[in-house]
Amino acid sequence: MNTPSAQPTQPRSDDERTLLVKVFGKDRPGITTGLFATLGDFGVEVIDFEQVVTRGRITLCALVTPPAGGPGAEGALRATVHQWTEDHKLQAEIISGTGDNRPRAEGRSHVTVLGNPLTATSVSALSARITELGGNIDRVFRLAKYPVTAVELAVSGVAPERLRGALAMEAAAQRVDVAVVAAGLERRAKRLVVMDVDSTLIQDEVIELFAAHAGCEAEVAEVTAAAMRGELDFAESLRARVALLAGLDAGVVEKVHTEVRLTPGARTLIRTLQRLGYQVGIVSGGFTQVTDHLVELLGLDYAAANTLEVVDGRFTGKVTGEIVDRAGKARWLTRFAEQAKVPLAQTVAIGDGANDLDMLNAAGIGVAFNAKPVVREAADTALNVPFLDTVLYLLGITREEVETADELHGTPAE
Ligand SMILES: [Mg+2]
Numbered sequence: 001m002n003t004p005s006a007q008p009t010q011p012r013s014d015d016e017r018t019l020l021v022k023v024f025g026k027d028r029p030g031i032t033t034g035l036f037a038t039l040g041d042f043g044v045e046v047i048d049f050e051q052v053v054t055r056g057r058i059t060l061c062a063l064v065t066p067p068a069g070g071p072g073a074e075g076a077l078r079a080t081v082h083q084w085t086e087d088h089k090l091q092a093e094i095i096s097g098t099g100d101n102r103p104r105a106e107g108r109s110h111v112t113v114l115g116n117p118l119t120a121t122s123v124s125a126l127s128a129r130i131t132e133l134g135g136n137i138d139r140v141f142r143l144a145k146y147p148v149t150a151v152e153l154a155v156s157g158v159a160p161e162r163l164r165g166a167l168a169m170e171a172a173a174q175r176v177d178v179a180v181v182a183a184g185l186e187r188r189a190k191r192l193v194v195m196d197v198d199s200t201l202i203q204d205e206v207i208e209l210f211a212a213h214a215g216c217e218a219e220v221a222e223v224t225a226a227a228m229r230g231e232l233d234f235a236e237s238l239r240a241r242v243a244l245l246a247g248l249d250a251g252v253v254e255k256v257h258t259e260v261r262l263t264p265g266a267r268t269l270i271r272t273l274q275r276l277g278y279q280v281g282i283v284s285g286g287f288t289q290v291t292d293h294l295v296e297l298l299g300l301d302y303a304a305a306n307t308l309e310v311v312d313g314r315f316t317g318k319v320t321g322e323i324v325d326r327a328g329k330a331r332w333l334t335r336f337a338e339q340a341k342v343p344l345a346q347t348v349a350i351g352d353g354a355n356d357l358d359m360l361n362a363a364g365i366g367v368a369f370n371a372k373p374v375v376r377e378a379a380d381t382a383l384n385v386p387f388l389d390t391v392l393y394l395l396g397i398t399r400e401e402v403e404t405a406d407e408l409h410g411t412p413a414e
């Protein structure tokens with residue numbers, strides 16, 4: 001047996017001879033073991049190997065040094081490998097060449113593609129854009145097959161910002177979601193996620209739930225829609241809507257708690273992030289009367305929202321304290337990041353409305369979630385599928401990892 005060398009392996013020079021051994025066929029246990037045992041008899045060194053199994057078919061590629069002993073030994077290796085693959089009903093190709101894999105070009109990104117369904121035409125269109133920019137797809141990995149098909153492409157050769165712009169346009173044309181995140185350690189170091197509440201963490205607009213109890217739902221909904229489209233100053237519109245609640249019995253808060261509907265995937269997202277050691281916060285232009293409840297329900301670390309003033313058990317039609325508006329949301333993201341001791345570059349913000357834009361732009365990754373067009377166009381990344389846990393795929397976390405963790409810890413699926 002060889003003693004491991006204390007010398008670090010030197011980069012291989014481009015003119016050194018190497019052999020690429022490719023094996024393809026029906027997968028069964030023992031193929032990897034068998035191929036490497038066969039190669040091992042010739043004393044070759046493994047430079048790289050990759051293996052993928054797609055619907056029961058294996059493709060195994062090994063890049064190795066040629067055997068010592070010149071052309072005779074190499075001929076024997078070829079004959080032995082071909083015999084071994086024939087015995088196992090596999091096909092083999094052995095290609096002589098020189099050097100290692102080409103180093104990956106500068107400008108590296110992780111591109112997550114989500115489709116429901118993901119069509120061949122979309123994949124072709126997106127890869128054409130990557131090629132046009134001089135990029136190369138180095139690897140592809142499936143992240144999820146349910147409830148959407150999600151794949152991650154490792155792309156090199158083009159700056160992430162350029163790639164993001166080009167793919168965002170193509171994604172809109174193809175009706176798929178594409179997120180481009182720069183590769184590197186920082187991607188793995190995201191540690192704080194801050195979410196908007198109304199129409200992001202929950203499916204409702206909280207003020208509309210209160211308004212239904214006050215009998216002014218239509219008036220409030222009209223102002224909310226205009227504010228979210230960015231047509232109205234948020235603080236003004238908030239005051240106008242809250243004024244409509246004046247005189248309402250504050251006892252409705254408990255009823256509203258039962259009416260709030262979490263977005264599908266919300267619990268899975270939060271539970272998985274917490275298992276990974278992330279801190280999770282919410283920031284809302286809605287009300288602490290509801291966010292306090294969500295903090296308790298979901299075990300959140302941070303929350304900021306407006307507070308409806310209550311006097312003698314009734315809403316006064318005013319809010320108290322500092323208003324959480326568009327600038328306020330970004331400010332709270334910064335404060336939460338300071339408290340969590342996490343640089344802003346390592347934060348993720350998620351929101352759907354115009355008042356989320358500053359926060360989305362301030363965060364390391366800003367995700368527009370089923371957002372209004374003005375937000376979708378201005379954000380880094382847009383998700384248009386109605387499942388909040390798809391945010392995990394942008395962080396490179398697979399559906400399988402999420403489900404395995406749930407099985408291990410006995411957490412029910414949603
Ligand atoms: Mg919202």
